[in-house]
Amino acid sequence: MKGNAHVYKRDHINTDEIIPARYLVTDSESELALHAMEDIDQAFVKKVKRGDVIVAGHDFGCGSSREHAIWAIRGAGVSCVIADSFARIFYRNAINNGFPVVECRGITESVSDGDELDIHLREGILKNLTTGESLRFIPLPDFAFGIADAGGLLQSIKK
């Protein structure tokens, strides 16, 4: 998958920032998407294009269990989040939705805003097409790809 990077160098970007609680009165992905990342970057929704990638520091998605955080950024067009590390529930929600997340240490040092990235999820290779640099990461476990291939956790357990 290819996309342009939106880099947030901060650690601990939390779910309240990704989708503030004032919008949790709906679970419509398209409505939530209008407010994605609103409390960290008001301009995000205007500048994000389909297929783009969010790049951030440690502990991305900490805080609330709200899956609305995944739906909001996915709805806004984000195809993948790459971070030093993820908060547990956000990471789990991503796997259950078949939404790609990549843990890659030091990522914010190697990627600048607007860089074009080519991500090979299963191989664990991330190419920065703008700088020519290649990075390796540990791919998600097969178990997670199994859920993604089924179309999500619910589809995978449907009997």
Place this chain on the structure above:
Amino acid sequence: MGMTITEKILAAHSGHDTVRPGELINAKLDIVMCHDVTTPPAISMLKNLDMDRVFAPDRIVVIPDHFVPNKDIQSAELAKRLREWVRLHGIKNYYEVGVNGVCHAVLPEDGWVLPGRTVVCGDSHTCTHGALGAFSTGIGSTDLAAAIYSGELWFRVPETMKIVLKGTLGKGVYSKDVILDIIRRIGVDGALYMAMEFTGPVVDNLSVEARFTMTNMVIEAGAKSGIINPDSKTIEYVRERTGEKFTVYTSDPDARYAETIEIDCSGLEPMVAFPHLPSNGRPAKDAGDVAVDQVYIGSCTNGRIEDLRIAAGILKGRKISDSLRCIVVPASTKIWRQAMKEGLFDIFSSAHCVVSAPTCGACLGGYMGILADGEKCLSTTNRNFVGRMGSPRSEVYLGSPATAAATAIAGRITDPREFL
């Protein structure tokens, strides 16, 4: 090699004799709790996939608490979808407004949480229930849908961080101060993916209610769950609420821990976490001159009867500063009634606090206590992220009910020992 209490519960619920950290297992769930924000999406997912069933109506407990009584049409629609689903599936364990409360207060209060059980809910503070020796963790809506449908979920067995709390707590120092100090030490991702197991003489001496405050906040250190080995206080608390059988698991002396942290709590002082992270703790006496616009006493962290008694003890015969407003929210209907009977409402009202019905409301910037641009709030809640209680340009400071009451009287962040 022995096992921790968390490993034992997960092994017992997944048909294994032993489990080890890192293992992926499928665990059976004893209680699935549902509230009004994360459950309606789960219900829709199940309907859309033609999976609209519940694994066991008597194991599902539904407690609308975030936006009820409803604050607007959209939240009313969410609550309506929840109600219709409850009726469709004959779920009896439904707590309508009038008997409800913050789910993490109601669940243990009504005997749903027992030692050795597995408990999940689409809410990050589900870790609260580990105080009774249960494995409990917060999940998202897809997980919740899977739990409702199948009664089981996949888990990666967490590593355990053991926190040994030694010494004794001084006057005016509470379990909220202890957990704020722990998060200050290890950071907001200090226990990422782990189970935090609290032990030691300080924990032994805490009431069960005070223990909930600590396990409630382990998610603020990134943990999957918090847990306390059951003791006689736990058993007594549970026995007063249910006749159901349960199994008590405890950690083996030779259990393997990823990390052990020992803290002497004897010198600990009342703490305040500054914006915008729960790890920004410092002693209240060193807070400097921080005038606040609002004080909030309530939530799944500190809205229990013991918390209200502590706050009322300081507010009795006094008035809050006329430079702020103070909102008191008993965490459940039972707590609300108990506070009423004990005359606490009279104390709060005489001090010019407002007392609300139970709700999560202001804790997450929902309603009834929203902060405006530039406003500051000293809150007994668990999270002080940017925009948590309203405007992204407001500030939330976290403290104990005692610190909150003292701050309400003084008009600025104040060490509660000044009023003891």
